[in-house]
Amino acid sequence: MNDSTNRRKVPPLRIGDLVIDPPILQAPMAGFTNAAFRHIVREFGGAGLLATEMVNARGFVWLDENEAEHPDRLWGVADEPRPLAVQIWDNDPETMAKVGRRLAEEYRVSVVDINFGCPVRQVTEKAHSGSYLLREPNRMHAIISRLVEVCAPTPVTAKIRLGCNRDNINCNEIAHVVEEAGAAALTVHGRTAADMFRGNADWDRISEIKSHLRNIPLIGNGDLDSAEKVVAAFEQYDVDAVMIARACLGRPWLFAQAAAALRGDPVPPEPTLAEQRDVMLKHYGLVVDRFGEEKGTVLMRKYACCYAQGKHGARYFRTHVAKVSTPEEFHSVVEEYFPLRDPKEEVESATAS
Numbered sequence: 001m002n003d004s005t006n007r008r009k010v011p012p013l014r015i016g017d018l019v020i021d022p023p024i025l026q027a028p029m030a031g032f033t034n035a036a037f038r039h040i041v042r043e044f045g046g047a048g049l050l051a052t053e054m055v056n057a058r059g060f061v062w063l064d065e066n067e068a069e070h071p072d073r074l075w076g077v078a079d080e081p082r083p084l085a086v087q088i089w090d091n092d093p094e095t096m097a098k099v100g101r102r103l104a105e106e107y108r109v110s111v112v113d114i115n116f117g118c119p120v121r122q123v124t125e126k127a128h129s130g131s132y133l134l135r136e137p138n139r140m141h142a143i144i145s146r147l148v149e150v151c152a153p154t155p156v157t158a159k160i161r162l163g164c165n166r167d168n169i170n171c172n173e174i175a176h177v178v179e180e181a182g183a184a185a186l187t188v189h190g191r192t193a194a195d196m197f198r199g200n201a202d203w204d205r206i207s208e209i210k211s212h213l214r215n216i217p218l219i220g221n222g223d224l225d226s227a228e229k230v231v232a233a234f235e236q237y238d239v240d241a242v243m244i245a246r247a248c249l250g251r252p253w254l255f256a257q258a259a260a261a262l263r264g265d266p267v268p269p270e271p272t273l274a275e276q277r278d279v280m281l282k283h284y285g286l287v288v289d290r291f292g293e294e295k296g297t298v299l300m301r302k303y304a305c306c307y308a309q310g311k312h313g314a315r316y317f318r319t320h321v322a323k324v325s326t327p328e329e330f331h332s333v334v335e336e337y338f339p340l341r342d343p344k345e346e347v348e349s350a351t352a353s
């Protein structure tokens with residue numbers, strides 16, 4: 001981290017005509033990356049491209065045909081700042097095309113991203129979508145090429161895993177298919193679908209994919225949880241950009257830290273624990289504004305756990321916050337249990353005295 005003067009500047013990411021600078025992306029995460037979370041990420045800065053949760057294309061079409069409201073997961077999308085990617089999933093090219101066209105023309109999103117990585121049974125076994133499609137390259141090609149056709153000039157991207165399982169790693173072959181079908185970028189999470197989140201992401205495999213792409217950029221994803229790791233990913237692996245998922249959930253300032261490190265600037269310190277609590281309270285306010293006090297408080301439980309994760313006393317906070325259902329309860333649990341004492345500071349003050 002100290003030899004920043006020798007560091008080669010990492011160029012912006014180009015997705016079609018879109019310039020993503022810095023080339024650090026916020027991953028789509030179902031149940032988490034809604035407009036409230038994205039607002040918080042945007043305020044800290046450092047993320048070149050933000051993404052929604054994955055949106056079920058079939059559900060969207062159904063809602064539309066039944067004159068219901070648009071999917072909840074598109075909350076905020078029409079109005080918030082760009083660039084913004086919306087991720088969609090299904091296995092039918094025409095259904096995907098219907099939704100892709102609307103996202104491009106009506107919502108004017110910056111990128112339409114396709115989910116070919118979700119390993120959850122409901123999506124794979126029940127709907128033959130997400131990572132299930134990695135075993136059907138022809139269908140992937142049909143989905144991508146149809147979307148590219150209807151979304152143009154809005155770029156279409158694909159997000160995959162290495163393969164369905166360790167015995168069927170086919171990401172190199174899939175990379176060809178994705179590029180050939182006209183996608184403008186490929187994101188790879190360096191695990192197989194069967195891995196779920198076990199083991200480490202295989203960055204050597206991610207890097208190897210680069211030689212199988214001719215013109216489109218490669219975005220690497222998996223296990224990046226510090227500014228140092230982001231810099232190392234660019235230095236050690238052949239990727240054009242990186243994507244951060246789980247680590248940003250309780251640390252939305254991570255993008256700003258990683259961006260500074262990439263520029264060779266000093267990395268901003270972690271906010272103090274009191275500041276982190278205030279970020280969480282602001283996040284809570286945004287969630288309640290949208291979902292109301294009751295639903296918003298219940299929804300906030302999982303975010304609150306993320307903010308506390310890894311901190312001294314997080315377990316007590318988690319146990320209590322998991323039961324809150326009113327703003328009064330939420331605030332009193334935060335007041336009493338949100339971890340505000342840094343064990344390091346305690347050691348330092350004990351040594352000093």
Ligand SMILES: Cc1cc2nc3c(=O)[nH]c(=O)nc-3n(C[C@H](O)[C@H](O)[C@H](O)COP(=O)(O)O)c2cc1C
Pocket residue numbers: 027028029030031032053054087115117118159189221222223224243244245246247
């Ligand atoms: C709670 C959760 C929800 C996720 N939802 C999505 C999703 O909607 N679409 C998607 O492509 N990936 C989804 N992912 C996968 C992440 O985008 C990312 O690929 C994965 O977590 C690996 O990155 P990480 O090690 O930085 O967390 C999800 C992951 C988590 C933990």
